[in-house]
Amino acid sequence: MKKNDDKKAPQLLQGNEAIALAAIEAKIRFFAGYPITPSSEIAELMSRELPKYEGKFIQMEDELSSMGAIIGASIAGLKSMTATSGPGFSLMQENIGFACIAEVPCLIVNVMRGGPSTGLPTSPSQGDIMQARWGTHGDHSIIALYPDSVLESYELTIRAVNLSEKYRTPVILLLDEVIAHMRESVILPQKEELNIIERVKPDIPPEWYVHYKDSPDYITPVANFGEGYRFHITSLAHDKYGFPTRKIDEVKTMMDRLRNKIYDNLYDIIQIESYKMQDAEIAIFAAGVVARSAKEAVRIARKQGIKVGLIRPLTIWPFPDYDVQRMLEKCKDIIIAELNQGQLYHEIERVWSERTKSRLHKLQRYDGLILSSEQILSKIAEVK
Amino acid sequence: MREQIPQKIIHKYLRQKKHFPHVWCSGCGIGIVLGDIIRAINLLDIKKDDIAMVSGIGCSSRMPVYIDVNTLHTTHGRAITFATGIKLAKPNMKVIVITGDGDGTAIGGNHFIHAARRNIDLTVILINNNIYGMTGGQASPTTPVGDIATTAPYGVIERNFDICELAIAAGASFVARTTAFHTIEAKKIIAKAISKQGLALVEIITQCPVIYGRFNKKGSAVDMLKWQRDNTIPVESISKMPEEKKKGKIVRGILVNKDIPEYTKEYEKLIENVSKPQNYTKTHKKI
Ligand SMILES: Cc1ncc(C[n+]2csc(CCOP(=O)(O)OP(=O)(O)O)c2C)c(N)n1
Ligand code: SF4
Numbered sequence: 001m002k003k004n005d006d007k008k009a010p011q012l013l014q015g016n017e018a019i020a021l022a023a024i025e026a027k028i029r030f031f032a033g034y035p036i037t038p039s040s041e042i043a044e045l046m047s048r049e050l051p052k053y054e055g056k057f058i059q060m061e062d063e064l065s066s067m068g069a070i071i072g073a074s075i076a077g078l079k080s081m082t083a084t085s086g087p088g089f090s091l092m093q094e095n096i097g098f099a100c101i102a103e104v105p106c107l108i109v110n111v112m113r114g115g116p117s118t119g120l121p122t123s124p125s126q127g128d129i130m131q132a133r134w135g136t137h138g139d140h141s142i143i144a145l146y147p148d149s150v151l152e153s154y155e156l157t158i159r160a161v162n163l164s165e166k167y168r169t170p171v172i173l174l175l176d177e178v179i180a181h182m183r184e185s186v187i188l189p190q191k192e193e194l195n196i197i198e199r200v201k202p203d204i205p206p207e208w209y210v211h212y213k214d215s216p217d218y219i220t221p222v223a224n225f226g227e228g229y230r231f232h233i234t235s236l237a238h239d240k241y242g243f244p245t246r247k248i249d250e251v252k253t254m255m256d257r258l259r260n261k262i263y264d265n266l267y268d269i270i271q272i273e274s275y276k277m278q279d280a281e282i283a284i285f286a287a288g289v290v291a292r293s294a295k296e297a298v299r300i301a302r303k304q305g306i307k308v309g310l311i312r313p314l315t316i317w318p319f320p321d322y323d324v325q326r327m328l329e330k331c332k333d334i335i336i337a338e339l340n341q342g343q344l345y346h347e348i349e350r351v352w353s354e355r356t357k358s359r360l361h362k363l364q365r366y367d368g369l370i371l372s373s374e375q376i377l378s379k380i381a382e383v384k
Numbered sequence: 385m386r387e388q389i390p391q392k393i394i395h396k397y398l399r400q401k402k403h404f405p406h407v408w409c410s411g412c413g414i415g416i417v418l419g420d421i422i423r424a425i426n427l428l429d430i431k432k433d434d435i436a437m438v439s440g441i442g443c444s445s446r447m448p449v450y451i452d453v454n455t456l457h458t459t460h461g462r463a464i465t466f467a468t469g470i471k472l473a474k475p476n477m478k479v480i481v482i483t484g485d486g487d488g489t490a491i492g493g494n495h496f497i498h499a500a501r502r503n504i505d506l507t508v509i510l511i512n513n514n515i516y517g518m519t520g521g522q523a524s525p526t527t528p529v530g531d532i533a534t535t536a537p538y539g540v541i542e543r544n545f546d547i548c549e550l551a552i553a554a555g556a557s558f559v560a561r562t563t564a565f566h567t568i569e570a571k572k573i574i575a576k577a578i579s580k581q582g583l584a585l586v587e588i589i590t591q592c593p594v595i596y597g598r599f600n601k602k603g604s605a606v607d608m609l610k611w612q613r614d615n616t617i618p619v620e621s622i623s624k625m626p627e628e629k630k631k632g633k634i635v636r637g638i639l640v641n642k643d644i645p646e647y648t649k650e651y652e653k654l655i656e657n658v659s660k661p662q663n664y665t666k667t668h669k670k671i
Contacts, residue, residue: 067465
């Protein structure tokens with residue numbers, strides 16, 4: 001891995017390396033983690049790079065503590081992240097819920113591997129899509145982004161850190177094992193091209209400070225620990241000052257806030273890629289590495305005169321309901337291609353209604369290999 | 385320095401307006417420990433802005449909300465992990481962890497051991513009431529063998545942790561034990577623990593009269609406090625004591641106080657070294 005400075009030249013980078021580089025660029029200055037394939041390179045690189053930027057790296061005793069430590073560091077003012085895979089992601093869930101309820105920005109990278117349990121530790125899988133959404137207990141909203149290339153891993157890492165700071169929420173970056181370990185030649189964006197969001201600090205007297213202040217767009221200045229604003233943060237339901245409450249109006253206000261700060265800002269959070277959809281009669285819905293095979297399949301099928309397109313979510317949570325609805329209204333056949341037993345399929349089914357008239361087709365693989373463009377092509381031929 | 389009368393000191397540090405009455409039962413010892421901590425902070429004269437108090441989940445872990453510092457009430461067993469993040473992000477802050485016997489040595493036992501091994505500069509105040517209070521009286525790793533708990537209706541058959549021995553074995557630089565009864569001693573020990581650079585563990589044996597005491601016929605809160613007085617002996621006097629007087633007694637006081645490298649300081653050195661490549665290669669060669 002080269003230093004960031006001579007960036008105009010193309011570099012040969014792994015997805016995991018791109019994430020570490022982007023994290024440094026996004027001003028992540030704290031990493032806590034526990035080794036796990038296929039994500040360990042991120043921790044290794046952060047342990048090497050962070051001290052050069054006066055940042056801190058700590059290898060914790062497990063993923064429960066890694067998640068706790070990044071939340072603590074974020075509360076004390078450092079942009080923080082961790083990286084893991086399925087089993088570790090499961091262990092992080094309780095404290096991800098803490099970051100949700102306490103509104104603590106942080107980044108969790110989950111390089112997915114085959115599950116359940118130890119499953120297929122070195123094989124690709126898209127089995128954690130639902131865990132990313134509903135892994136922690138209780139109602140909550142979450143943002144999860146999903147790149148399909150090394151360059152996009154870099155870009156979405158920066159975007160993930162920005163979104164987490166802006167909306168004071170944990171953001172999950174889901175990555176396919178293939179993208180994490182694959183090397184691609186990339187030209188990283190120049191520093192000036194990047195828009196890095198910094199936490200806005202309050203400039204009012206501490207007595208006036210309200211940690212969970214109401215504001216129409218939910219974006220308010222946030223104080224860090226140790227900077228003169230003394231306040232309380234709790235895992236319990238709390239009022240706007242952060243003090244525990246069981247008053248029904250205060251609890252409802254808190255719960256609504258957690259949902260609305262994400263769902264009132266969908267226009268800002270959701271990104272999808274729409275590929276050759278203008279005249280498409282068949283649409284493929286796929287994310288991450290599967291979308292790459294799908295794109296190839298679309299190109300080949302188009303040459304054969306088949307009107308097929310691709311919808312690829314870059315933001316997987318919140319789910320792009322609106323775009324999916326348009327796809328369902330427009331196309332007569334939808335192929336949902338994924339490396340699991342139907343986690344995306346069920347979401348599409350949720351958005352589907354009689355009115356859309358489209359037919360849904362499953363294309364699933366969960367044996368440790370990815371879907372090839374040939375497999376997608378034969379599915380296209382089958383439904384056409 | 386002459387001390388003011390205790391109530392006045394407490395008023396300087398409590399968040400009076402919003403949060404009283406507190407959640408604890410009458411006769412509970414946790415409030416006494418809160419008083420001890422406040423008096424220790426006052427003795428050291430540390431700025432409130434520079435203190436973070438971090439807790440897990442349990443009756444004992446409800447403490448931070450009452451005190452006017454940077455307070456964080458986390459998840460069950462994980463307080464030390466959040467505190468580790470705060471300390472690394474703001475090394476100049478005094479980070480105090482409040483935990484219970486269940487929070488700190490059952491669900492959070494692994495973090496406790498590793499924080500001691502790293503010797504990271506945290507003050508861990510472990511309130512040992514020999515039971516899971518908050519959840520209604522289940523057995524904890526420190527419920528004495530033979531005692532009754534809701535999940536040990538025939539008496540506990542598991543051996544207990546000696547929390548201080550655990551911390552010593554894991555490498556903490558400061559280890560002490562006291563009780564809710566010995567509040568003057570507790571204040572002094574807590575002050576020393578906060579001043580210590582490294583992981584400082586203070587186990588405070590505390591009465592839970594409403595659950596542990598009632599199940600095990602330990603009498604009133606006052607009886608339990610008297611038990612603490614009569615069944616503990618100061619570490620300074622054990623060498624002079626005849627064996628039969630020591631039998632069955634719990635040792636109080638500072639058990640370990642040693643100067644060993646502290647994690648955040650070591651990390652700062654690492655940053656310093658990395659920023660100067662010549663130093664970096666030097667330290668590299670040493671290995
Ligand atoms: C992950 C998880 N498991 C279980 C609980 C339930 N729980 C809450 S407090 C507690 C025990 C607390 O005991 P201790 O740490 O000894 O504190 P005390 O209440 O006695 O002060 C338990 C088991 C929880 N909140 N979270
Ligand atoms: S249950 Fe026991 S430990 Fe909890 S508040 Fe009551 S007396 Fe104290």
